[in-house]
Each structure stands twice: as structure tokens, then as C-alpha cells.
Amino acid sequence: MSLTSAHSVVAPSAISKRVAGTIIVLYALISIVPLLWIFATSFKTPPDSIAYPPKILFQPSLEGYCNLFSTRTRQTPEYINSLGPATGVCDETVRKRNMVIAGPSNFMPRFINSLIIAFGSTFCAVFLGTLSAYGFSRFKVPLADDLLFFILSTRMMPPIAVAIPIYLMYRELGLSDTALGMILLYTAVNVSLAVWLLKGFIDEIPREYEEAAMIDGYTRLQAFWRTVLPQATTGIAATAIFCLIFAWNEYAFAALLTSGTAQTAPPFIPTIIGEGGQDWPAVAAGTTIFLVPILVFTILLRKQLLRGITFGAVRK
Amino acid sequence: MADVHIKSVTKSFGEHVAVDTLDLHVADGEFVVLLGPTGAGKTTTLRLIAGLERPDAGSIHIGGRDATMLSPAERDTAFVFQQYSLYPHLSVYDNLAFPLRSPARRLSEDAVRRRVEDVAKMVRIHHKLSSRSTKLSGGEMQRVAIGRALVRKPSIYLMDEPLSSLDAKLRADLRLELKRIQAEVGATMLYVTHDQIEAMTMADRIGILADGVLAQIGTPRTIYSEPANLHVAARLGQPAINLLPTGLLPDGDMPAGTKTIGARTEHLSIGKASNGPADGVVNWVEHLGDQNHLHVTVGSRKLVTLTDPDIQLEKGDRVTIRYRAPLFFDQAGNRIANR
Numbered sequence: 338m339s340l341t342s343a344h345s346v347v348a349p350s351a352i353s354k355r356v357a358g359t360i361i362v363l364y365a366l367i368s369i370v371p372l373l374w375i376f377a378t379s380f381k382t383p384p385d386s387i388a389y390p391p392k393i394l395f396q397p398s399l400e401g402y403c404n405l406f407s408t409r410t411r412q413t414p415e416y417i418n419s420l421g422p423a424t425g426v427c428d429e430t431v432r433k434r435n436m437v438i439a440g441p442s443n444f445m446p447r448f449i450n451s452l453i454i455a456f457g458s459t460f461c462a463v464f465l466g467t468l469s470a471y472g473f474s475r476f477k478v479p480l481a482d483d484l485l486f487f488i489l490s491t492r493m494m495p496p497i498a499v500a501i502p503i504y505l506m507y508r509e510l511g512l513s514d515t516a517l518g519m520i521l522l523y524t525a526v527n528v529s530l531a532v533w534l535l536k537g538f539i540d541e542i543p544r545e546y547e548e549a550a551m552i553d554g555y556t557r558l559q560a561f562w563r564t565v566l567p568q569a570t571t572g573i574a575a576t577a578i579f580c581l582i583f584a585w586n587e588y589a590f591a592a593l594l595t596s597g598t599a600q601t602a603p604p605f606i607p608t609i610i611g612e613g614g615q616d617w618p619a620v621a622a623g624t625t626i627f628l629v630p631i632l633v634f635t636i637l638l639r640k641q642l643l644r645g646i647t648f649g650a651v652r653k
Numbered sequence: 654m655a656d657v658h659i660k661s662v663t664k665s666f667g668e669h670v671a672v673d674t675l676d677l678h679v680a681d682g683e684f685v686v687l688l689g690p691t692g693a694g695k696t697t698t699l700r701l702i703a704g705l706e707r708p709d710a711g712s713i714h715i716g717g718r719d720a721t722m723l724s725p726a727e728r729d730t731a732f733v734f735q736q737y738s739l740y741p742h743l744s745v746y747d748n749l750a751f752p753l754r755s756p757a758r759r760l761s762e763d764a765v766r767r768r769v770e771d772v773a774k775m776v777r778i779h780h781k782l783s784s785r786s787t788k789l790s791g792g793e794m795q796r797v798a799i800g801r802a803l804v805r806k807p808s809i810y811l812m813d814e815p816l817s818s819l820d821a822k823l824r825a826d827l828r829l830e831l832k833r834i835q836a837e838v839g840a841t842m843l844y845v846t847h848d849q850i851e852a853m854t855m856a857d858r859i860g861i862l863a864d865g866v867l868a869q870i871g872t873p874r875t876i877y878s879e880p881a882n883l884h885v886a887a888r889l890g891q892p893a894i895n896l897l898p899t900g901l902l903p904d905g906d907m908p909a910g911t912k913t914i915g916a917r918t919e920h921l922s923i924g925k926a927s928n929g930p931a932d933g934v935v936n937w938v939e940h941l942g943d944q945n946h947l948h949v950t951v952g953s954r955k956l957v958t959l960t961d962p963d964i965q966l967e968k969g970d971r972v973t974i975r976y977r978a979p980l981f982f983d984q985a986g987n988r989i990a991n992r
Contacts, residue, residue, distance in 0.1 A: 568740075
């Protein structure tokens with residue numbers, strides 16, 4: 338049968354292609370509008386950001402970003418006039434509002450906390466997940482099915498259901514408001530996902546590879562490192578993205594367990610208060626910057642992510 | 654190279670006994686083929702020798718050393734798997750070099766390169782060294798897999814149906830090459846297959862495995878012409894041996910105790926019955942070109958034999974059939990020497 342035939346079972350017809358294309362474009366638009374809105378808001382001035390009807394076209398301003406990264410104090414116009422010329426864009430912007438920059442805001446430390454905690458917990462979850470998935474896949478583990486079910490069952494309730502016990506535990510153990518505590522927590526939540534996803538990937542890798550390597554003079558761990566790991570990169574990358582997205586976006590535990598030194602960006606961003614209410618451009622600027630690492634990570638690994646999502650759909 | 658001695662080895666998987674008190678000795682430089690159907694315990698035997706499985710009982714000696722409890726790496730065997738043996742993330746060169754780069758060996762990269770190039774020439778894959786292993790054809794992949802076993806000088810080569818996933822032509826080519834290489838290297842080799850042609854053409858000795866038991870071991874000639882029992886007789890010969898009850902055809906001179914007569918093509922003489930009494934009726938003729946497969950009904954039994962295409966026999970023809978020194982088997986299925 339020809340691939341272009343109207344009755345082909347393999348090639349979709351022109352009409353169904355067009356319909357599918359339209360649906361995808363519509364869905365993409367709906368998904369991307371909130372992101373575009375946040376991006377646009379981050380470049381508005383505070384009055385523009387709450388204008389009604391909303392402004393689609395506006396004079397872009399860096400005020401949101403300036404406010405995000407700085408703390409400011411209100412001064413009299415006389416005092417501001419007595420100062421020398423403005424030292425930068427932000428200086429100039431805030432002076433128009435009769436303010437001067439007092440110092441850096443907490444955004445950068447919070448953002449760095451987020452990076453450390455999200456990447457740290459992702460590394461731990463994927464590391465532990467890969468090793469245990471390999472164990473479950475290759476060895477006769479006593480009660481393997483029960484153990485795997487137990488691991489999965491940790492995901493069966495909403496994590497926030499255990500918020501209070503964990504809060505009390507962390508307070509006793511001195512893990513409250515520490516990066517280590519948050520890394521442990523996110524690792525614990527993610528490791529179940531990692532074990533299950535990676536077990537699927539490792540099951541697909543024939544064990545003959547390691548057996549051949551072991552016969553060739555490698556130990557099991559060396560064989561794992563040299564033959565299994567290179568072939569599991571797709572699965573590891575996909576798993577890492579899922580873990581990272583969870584840890585990066587997690588709000589509830591972060592709000593509950595961190596308040597100062599270890600606070601991550603998600604609970605921090607909504608607390609950015611401007612003068613006389615929420616400083617929406619600064620919040621939007623924080624959100625925009627917050628999206629960048631996950632965007633970069635996802636774009637770098639998008640091939641693996643796609644294969645990770647469709648994995649198991651096509652069997653050899 | 655070294656000899657391998659398996660002594661009363663038993664291995665079970667749950668209830669299933671895969672290998673049952675197996676004794677096997679592969680001499681230094683010998684090419685032994687284990688022949689048997691799927692599930693006969695052939696692969697398990699290889700895996701036991703390689704150390705990928707531990708025997709439940711018995712011992713395995715490699716080169717005179719007790720290797721029963723050694724890890725695969727310490728046994729110094731080389732294994733060619735039926736498939737999946739090439740690392741997809743490595744080039745052909747790196748695949749061949751992989752065993753040489755193991756931490757147990759520590760060769761210089763120079764020595765590795767020389768060895769890899771020698772072996773690549775031997776298995777005729779030299780022109781593809783920089784290709785990715787996934788870009789090769791099936792025959793080339795299997796050449797690399799065999800090459801990867803050859804780069805080392807192990808005590809024994811273990812081959813698990815290395816040619817079975819290839820098409821007939823390639824299989825015939827590689828069969829010859831493998832035998833040539835084995836003779837060239839003087840390798841001790843234990844080769845597992847269910848293909849009787851591979852067994853007959855390559856082996857110094859053939860071992861017939863059935864249900865985890867070694868039914869008979871001997872030279873191809875012995876196994877073919879003096880099978881120990883019905884099972885061994887049925888493994889070899891194309892078309893398969895006809896196993897007929899006594900009294901079906903004129904038995905002739907038959908040793909006492911015979912219950913079954915085994916007749917291969919060369920044990921039967923067939924002629925067209927002119928008008929006299931006939932033994933059977935031609936049921937079907939398969940024309941293979943150089944010869945014909947003749948299906949004949951004798952009483953309630955069917956037998957299959959080869960004939961010359963010159964002999965004009967057609968469906969429905971009545972034929973007379975006589976034995977020519979066939980094989981005799983007793984009640985238990987063991988062969989009775991006919992003299």
C-alpha cells in the first residue's frame with residue numbers, strides 16, 4: 338500500500354493532520370499565555386501591572402528587576418537632588434519614585450538555595466535510584482515485589498499529609514531551615530519515582546552486556562559502570578528532569594520548613610512586598626528568572642525527556 | 654589454552670533440573686560441540702563454565718585448577734553470546750579492545766591496538782574498525798563478537814549458538830571461518846548449537862544433550878553411525894531417521910531383543926513394484942532439485958527418505974522397500990550392536 342494513499346493505515350490523511358495541528362497550536366497557545374503574561378508583567382511599571390483594562394502595549398521598564406534585586410528606602414526629593422548623578426539604570430529608576438537603593442535583596446541567596454537544594458536532591462535521588470533499580474532489576478532480592486510496592490506507596494498520599502510529623506521531626510533533629518534537611522526531604526520523595534522509572538529502563542538493557550564484561554575480566558561494579566550506565570543515560574536524564582522539576586517547584590514544604598538561611602525561591606518570591614501592596618513586576622521578574630534554569634536543563638535534555646515520556650510505548 | 658573438566662555438575666532452577674550430574678571433558682585444543690534441543694541444558698552448561706551460574710553440586714576444573722567457586726573474571730574464559738553481545742555505545746574498535754582494557758589485564762594502548770588490528774584481520778572486519786557497532790550488518794556484528802572473544806588468549810572459548818540469528822548463507826560462511834580460526838589458534842572450544850550441520854562440520858567431538866543429561870559423546874562419525882540410543886539417532890540426519898516397529902517390513906537378520914528399527918536414507922533400498930507384492934505407497938514427492946524427498950506410507954506408518962531425481966516415482970506409485978544394514982534398538986531405546 339502506498340504511504341500517500343487516502344486509505345493508508347499508516348499515514349494520516351491531510352485533514353486529520355490539519356485538525357491535529359490546529360489542536361496542538363491551540364493547546365500550545367493556551368499553555369504559553371500565562372508564561373507570556375508573567376514575562377510581560379516583569380517589564381511593566383507597578384501602575385501598568387495593575388492597570389485596568391490590562392495593558393497589552395506598554396513602555397518597558399526594568400523597575401521590576403531593580404526592585405527584585407534590591408532593597409530601597411524612601412527619601413525626600415531634596416535629599417535625592419543633593420546626591421550625585423545616578424550610578425546606573427536601577428539607581429535612576431528608583432530615584433524617580435523618590436527612593437534610593439539601600440542594598441541587595443534576599444533574592445539571590447534564595448535563588449542559590451533553590452539551585453543547591455534542587456540539584457543536590459536530584460543528584461542524590463538519581464544516584465540512589467540508579468543503584469537500587471539496578472539491584473532490583475538484576476538480583477534476586479527477597480520480597481522484591483513487596484519492597485517495590487512499599488517504595489511506590491510512599492507516593493500514594495499527598496506529601497503534605499505528613500507535613501506536621503516531618504516538621505516536628507526536623508525541629509528535634511535540627512534540620513529545620515537547613516539545605517541538608519531539604520535535600521534529604523526531596524530525595525526521599527523523589528527516590529521512589531527514580532527507582533521505578535529507572536528499573537524500567539534498566540530492565541530493557543540485556544544482562545548479557547554485563548555478563549560479557551564480567552567474563553572479560555571486569556568486576557560487577559566496573560561492568561555496571563562501563564556497560565549499563567552508558568546505555569541508561571536516556572533513562573537517567575529523563576528521571577533527573579522529573580526529579581528536578583519537582584524539587585525546583587516544591588512550595589508547601591519549603592514554606593513550612595524554611596524561613597531564613599535555607600529558604601528557597603518559591604516561598605520567597607510571593608513575599609516581595611512593594612510600597613502599598615504587592616510589587617507585581619518584581620514578583621513576575623522573580624518568576625521569570627526562576628523559570629530559566631529548568632528551561633535550560635529541559636532544552637539540553639529534551640531528546641532524552643521525549644524518549645523518557647514515550648518509553649515503553651514501543652517494544653522491540 | 655587449557656582443558657576443561659566438568660565433574661558430576663548439577664544445576665537446578667527451582668523445580669527444573671537444567672543440568673543433571675553432567676560429566677564432560679574438553680581436551681586442550683579440542684573443538685567440542687554440544688547439540689540438543691532448546692531447554693536441554695546446553696546454555697546452562699556454558700554459563701556454569703563461565704561462572705555466570707554456580708553449580709548446586711559437582712566441580713569444574715579449568716586448566717587443572719578448581720574453578721568451581723571462582724568469579725567469572727578469575728576464570729579467564731571467553732564467551733560469545735547468541736546476540737546482544739556488542740556494546741552499542743562503543744565503536745567496533747572499542748568493542749574489540751574492551752576485554753583488553755579490563756583492569757585485570759592492564760595492557761598498554763599500543764599493545765591493545767596491535768592485538769585488535771590482528772584480530773580484526775582474522776575475522777575480516779578490519780575495514781569497519783571505526784564504525785559504530787550499531788551500524789553493522791548481522792554477519793559483521795557476529796564477526797566482531799567472535800573477534801572480541803579472540804582478542805584474549807583465554808583458557809577456553811565458549812560459544813552459545815553464535816550463528817543462529819544469521820541467515821543461511823552467512824551461517825555457512827562463518828561456519829567455515831570459525832573452524833579455520835579455531836584450527837589457526839589451536840583453541841579449546843565448547844560450542845553449543847541445535848543445528849546438526851554445524852555440529853557435524855565443525856566438531857572434533859559432539860556431545861548430545863537431552864534433558865540436562867549427556868546422552869552420548871563421540872566423533873561426528875560415531876554419533877552418526879553408532880548412536881547410543883533412539884534420542885541420539887533422531888538428532889542427526891536429514892531427513893530425520895525413520896523409527897519403525899519390527900515386522901513392518903521384512904526384517905531380515907535382526908539381533909535378539911530388537912523392538913525398533915532405525916532406518917536412514919542409506920539404510921533403505923526402494924524400487925517400484927511392477928506387478929508383484931508391494932510394501933508401501935508413495936504419498937508425496939518433494940522436489941529439492943538435486944534430490945527428492947520421498948514420503949511413503951507403509952501400513953499405518955509414514956516414512957521419509959531421499960531418492961535420486963532420476964528415479965521416476967510419482968504419487969500413488971506402489972514400491973517395495975528393503976532394509977540395508979539398519980540400526981537396531983531394544984525395548985529401552987538403546988542401540989544393539991548388529992553383529
